[in-house]
Amino acid sequence: MLAWLKSPASETQVTHGQRLWLYVFAIITMILLVTPTLIVIPMSFSDSQYLEFPPEEWSLRWYRHYFGSSEWMNATATSLKAAVLTMLVATPVGVVAAYGLHASQIKFVRMAFVLLITPMMIPVVLVAIGAFYAYVKLSLLYTITGLVLAHTMLALPLVLIVTGSALKGYDMNQELAARSLGAPRWVAFVTVTLPQIRFAVVTSALLSFLTSFDEVVVAMFVSGGDNPTLTRNMFNALRDQIDPTIASISTIMIVVTSLLMVVAQVFGRGKSGG
């Protein structure tokens, strides 16, 4: 142990002993990054109204409450529907746009790129009230269609960035080769390019799903009526009082997110860049 403390820690002459403070600090920070979220999981199995940790009595009370409530179930169904549809719309629209911008190289490309990533850069509140206004005019307010369109717009920057950076690492001459052998452009794209950027496409799809599923502010404005999203209901519940049901919903959301992360990792083992 003492020898390790005195051994060099990097390219410079700094020793592990001199860096001990950094190690301690980093480990504490990593613990603080992860635990607040994870601690909700055991708490959600508490029988008490006050969410103790560790729970004195374990129960599925809050899960029963969640699955038994038609209001929560309806909101969950809306959120899932919107997220799946957002994924199905944003991924092809975004991938095709990224491909078009990458291959076209005309002078408007940069402008178009900046325009397409603005939804990520500007305050989401503005997106929300803007969409709210537009939907009143287009009578899309409180519809799934409206929600999906707005969420698609929010997801596009991510799809564009992820797919765009994969295309940058891809040699477009391969497509030229396919086309010189007689394949039409779209066939060349589907059979040659697409398989090689598939990791980026899958990542884009997952990010689109999560963007929609986790989104709060836009949903607060444009979802409602018969179709409130899960996040909208959760947010409203949080503003009032600490509803333990939310702990159980949170746990389910953490599990779903982690599963999606694992899926992304599994696909990531493929050789394509992303």
Add this chain to the structure above:
Amino acid sequence: MNTLATNAPGLRRDEGMERLALFGLASPALLLVMVILVIPVGWLFYLSFIGADGQFSLENYARMVERKSYSRIFVTTFQVSLLTTGLCIAIGYPLAYFMSQLPTKIANLCLITVLLPFWTSLLVRTYAWLVLLQKQGLVNSWAISLGLWDEPIKIVHNMTGTLIGMVHIMLPFLILPVYGAMRAIDRDYLKAASNLGASPSRAFWTVFFPLSTPGLFAGALMVFVLCLGFFVTPAVLGGGKVILVSMKIVSNIELFVNWGAASAMGVVLLVLTVAILWIASRFLRLEQMTGGGH
């Protein structure tokens, strides 16, 4: 050769057409952004110049300057954003440095602790802090049993809680670009510095730190801009005590249905955000700011 020369203009035209057609592939995406974002925000811009009587007026902007309650909101927003960014740098930079010194495999494992919260729903994380920080919450009960303080203190529904939650949520946005920049630094530079007699701290401050600044700058900027427009976490953890610009915009619409006031604040927020990003883009590539996809 001759036929090629005569065909050249036609070929060039064809190529031009093809590029235009390829550009057209982005049109559905562009159309969506135009209809749902650009046109409505343009309308908000117009609305912000309409007074209560329906005529052109600057009253919505004048109100922001004249009324203390409005100017205070902007000051609070800047304070909170600056504090959050500063805390994120103070906490995130050392952690990124720690990870950048580890072998890639172990570093990737550590990176999960950053990515897991990054992927987890904002609302879930905000809720977690609400539960932990409340009066009967875990933080209070542990601090009391450790003897840090005697009776439950208020650490949520105020500035403290807001900052804790915001820093926790913003940290990954800082750590990821900083870590990326640090990983890209050639370690041989440090060896060279060390060989030339630099002490470890001198090698760090004169070689390593300057090379990591593009990542640090990109991350800090991202955090600051996101904080300026942040809504969910301060709305829940601030408990009405910390009012940021975005919250005032929402309440202006939800409670008072005052589109003029909301629009004017929105325009100011937008102009501030765009100005900061524009100035920054003169020093940084846009791709760097967006992290280039992780």
